[in-house]
Amino acid sequence: MNGTEPGWVFSLEMKNLEKGDQIRIETDMVHMQTFFRMTEDEDVWNRLFAVDTLNSGKRGVFIVNVKRDGRNIFRKKLDIGFSDRVFSSQELRISQSLLERRIEAVSKGGERLRMTLAKSVRSDEIYWDEPFMMPVEGRLSTPFGARRTLNGGYGYIHAGIDLANKLGTPVSAANSGQVVLSEAQSLTGNTIVIDHGLGLLTLYAHLETMSVEKGDFVERGQQIGTMGSTGFSTGSHLHFETQLMGVYIDPYILEEKSLELREYMEREE
Helix, strand or coil: CCCCCCCCEEEEEECCCCCCCEEEEEECCCCEEEEEEEEEECCEEEEEEEECHHHCCCEEEEEEEEEECCEEEEEEEEEEECCCCCCCEEEECCCHHHHHHHHHHHCCHHHHHHHHHHHCCCCCCCCCCCCCCCCCCCEEEECCCCEEEECCCEEEECCCEEEECCCCCEEECCCCEEEEEEEEECCCEEEEEEECCCCEEEEEEEEEEECCCCCCEECCCCEEEEEECCCCCCCCEEEEEEEECCEEECHHHHHHHHHHHHHHHCCCC
């Protein structure tokens, strides 16, 4: 897993280490999250990084330091470039009242806190062993990472994908996990967040109905609700996000490479 594509992960690997060695990695990159504890596979050490879309086309310095018995035994500077991934641009024209509703929804502290807490869950176990799946059939109306502007001004990055279909289309869990949020939010409407373990979460927004509650354990492919247009929405669709340790990753790449990712996640110290 050595790709450096924004919206996915890459790994740094070191060999010929001894148990008890202390490894520290410094980097000048921002909007990047290192995740999982230091893991050892015999004498091989791996550290994974989730790469935010804001790092597209950038280069970063990574300095690897190794200490053994209190002494510095190794130091290496790596210059790593990230692929220049092109994200689409989308300009939406909406009524002023709808724009004001969105701005007001973003500012609601209680809802934001509950969402933040749900997205901060870091379970110590992995709940899934099958590939991730798309949660609903539908037309891709907004791709991952799209740069959006509203009425030519207010802008943000689209953190997931939008899949459009008719109202009431069944929505399923993308994989097994525990529901950590199931509630109506002003911005995302009826919203469900599922924890899949070790900081990997999925979010399902703008649902018409929700059929699971916080604390429920769901299986891959289990229906959790139906497609809707609740919250800040202009039509029936599912907004679907995948997030790893606080960094949004591309749902389509996760679908394709989830088993490869799991191999890294299940390694123990």
